[in-house]
Amino acid sequence: MGGLRRWLPSCCCFDRGGGGGGGRSGSVADDGLLWDVALKAHASGDYSVAVAQANEALEDQAQVLVSPASTLVGVYDGHGGPDAARFVNARLFSLIQEFASENGGLSAEVIRQAFGATEDEFMDMVAKSWPTQPRFVSVGSCCLVGAIEDGTLYVANLGDSRAVLGRRAAPGDRGKRRTVAERLSRDHNVSDEAVRREVVEAHPDDPHIVTSAHGVWRIKGIITVSRSIGDAYLKRPDMCSPALMQTICPFPMRRPVMSAVPSVRTRKLRPGDQFLIFASDGLWEQLTDEAAVDIVARSPRKGVAMRLVRAAQLEAARKKDMKYESIAAIEKGRRRRFHDDITVVVLFLDNRSSCAPGAPTQSSGVVADEIDGTYAPVDVFSLSSDDQGDDPTRPVLR
Numbered sequence: 001m002g003g004l005r006r007w008l009p010s011c012c013c014f015d016r017g018g019g020g021g022g023g024r025s026g027s028v029a030d031d032g033l034l035w036d037v038a039l040k041a042h043a044s045g046d047y048s049v050a051v052a053q054a055n056e057a058l059e060d061q062a063q064v065l066v067s068p069a070s071t072l073v074g075v076y077d078g079h080g081g082p083d084a085a086r087f088v089n090a091r092l093f094s095l096i097q098e099f100a101s102e103n104g105g106l107s108a109e110v111i112r113q114a115f116g117a118t119e120d121e122f123m124d125m126v127a128k129s130w131p132t133q134p135r136f137v138s139v140g141s142c143c144l145v146g147a148i149e150d151g152t153l154y155v156a157n158l159g160d161s162r163a164v165l166g167r168r169a170a171p172g173d174r175g176k177r178r179t180v181a182e183r184l185s186r187d188h189n190v191s192d193e194a195v196r197r198e199v200v201e202a203h204p205d206d207p208h209i210v211t212s213a214h215g216v217w218r219i220k221g222i223i224t225v226s227r228s229i230g231d232a233y234l235k236r237p238d239m240c241s242p243a244l245m246q247t248i249c250p251f252p253m254r255r256p257v258m259s260a261v262p263s264v265r266t267r268k269l270r271p272g273d274q275f276l277i278f279a280s281d282g283l284w285e286q287l288t289d290e291a292a293v294d295i296v297a298r299s300p301r302k303g304v305a306m307r308l309v310r311a312a313q314l315e316a317a318r319k320k321d322m323k324y325e326s327i328a329a330i331e332k333g334r335r336r337r338f339h340d341d342i343t344v345v346v347l348f349l350d351n352r353s354s355c356a357p358g359a360p361t362q363s364s365g366v367v368a369d370e371i372d373g374t375y376a377p378v379d380v381f382s383l384s385s386d387d388q389g390d391d392p393t394r395p396v397l398r
Contacts, residue, residue, distance in 0.1 A: 031328040033335065035380045038303040040372070042066040044148065045275075045348035047073075050305035052282070052313065052342040053380040056333035057082045060280050060343040061089040061141075062376040070106075072096070073146040073345050077161050077280040079223070084122060084141035084230035086378065092118050092145065106149050108264040111156045115143065119229050119260035126232045130239060137239055140230030143262070144185065146278055146347070151269050153184075153276075156262040158227040160189040160281045166293040168272035179274060179297040181289040186263045187281075188227040190217040199226050199257075209257060219257050227259045234258045275348045279308070282342035286312035296346055305344040312342055332381050343376065
């Protein structure tokens with residue numbers, strides 16, 4: 001991971017809460033729960049970021065790190081509260097850098113090690129704090145990471161956030177679309193029959209490992225995703241008192257029922273690859289892969305991530321026989337009844353050769369000797385990403 005290994009230690013700051021073109025501006029000014037960075041440059045093109053808050057506290061977190069030769073994208077979708085997603089946002093990229101430096105560059109194994117170390121650090125924090133803050137045992141986060149370096153794309157995920165590639169249609173592709181969707185990540189959600197079967201086969205002695213209620217499949221009747229960072233109560237039964245387990249889990253647990261081992265896909269970038277969409281499940285609950293790719297393919301680049309967010313909100317409104325303006329008027333917390341937090345990063349792939357070995361370190365506005373990045377706000381409503389004080393989850397890049 002030569003580019004990132006060389007540049008990340010020199011980074012001292014990033015745009016936070018919309019610096020350099022983001023924030024509540026333009027067409028989203030009437031909705032205080034929307035935020036975006038309309039368009040910025042990365043090593044091989046442009047990128048756009050947007051967030052819509054629905055929960056009382058924003059549970060999604062996102063970050064983009066750009067060096068002249070590398071790009072990292074992270075989308076973290078928390079559940080049970082924002083704590084785990086904020087922790088991942090603070091530590092994962094630093095750990096990827098650390099393991100890449102120790103192992104001579106980026107690889108699938110480096111990413112797995114960084115995920116594992118993030119899980120270990122979070123579990124250590126929970127173990128130390130749960131006697132006084134027991135709610136930490138039930139917070140967790142899905143985790144989606146994309147990394148581009150040396151012409152290679154790495155996609156790693158836990159949970160049901162998703163990465164989708166928009167690529168030029170090949171002669172053999174069906175239909176008349178000029179750009180087709182290719183899913184690059186696997187949803188670890190037991191609504192998927194294959195994932196459900198995987199969980200059941202791993203627990204042959206537990207008839208209640210996956211249950212269905214009101215048409216929704218859940219592990220132990222609690223959670224839909226099978227992999228995450230955190231969720232200590234479903235991975236460390238020893239950390240939970242019997243009274244707590246009786247309250248949160250209708251069936252006894254004797255061993256972990258979730259995993260923090262990511263699915264990792266490695267893919268060489270190709271001439272027909274046009275853009276990548278990284279998003280939390282708040283987007284994919286409303287839009288298909290094909291619909292999202294079509295929107296990006298036919299839209300102007302500037303503000304395209306917000307176009308996806310708005311399309312998802314319009315679909316959520318349609319399902320409730322409402323107008324978008326009605327949803328935009330709903331306050332945080334109550335808005336969760338209509339849609340989840342939504343986080344979207346769109347990464348355009350204009351100069352794939354700029355990420356190839358030996359390529360020049362200047363492209364698309366990213367100048368040699370520069371490093372840049374974007375952190376979405378910790379909370380859109382308060383835009384508090386710059387006001388983190390001594391929060392132990394504040395990013396520390398070493």
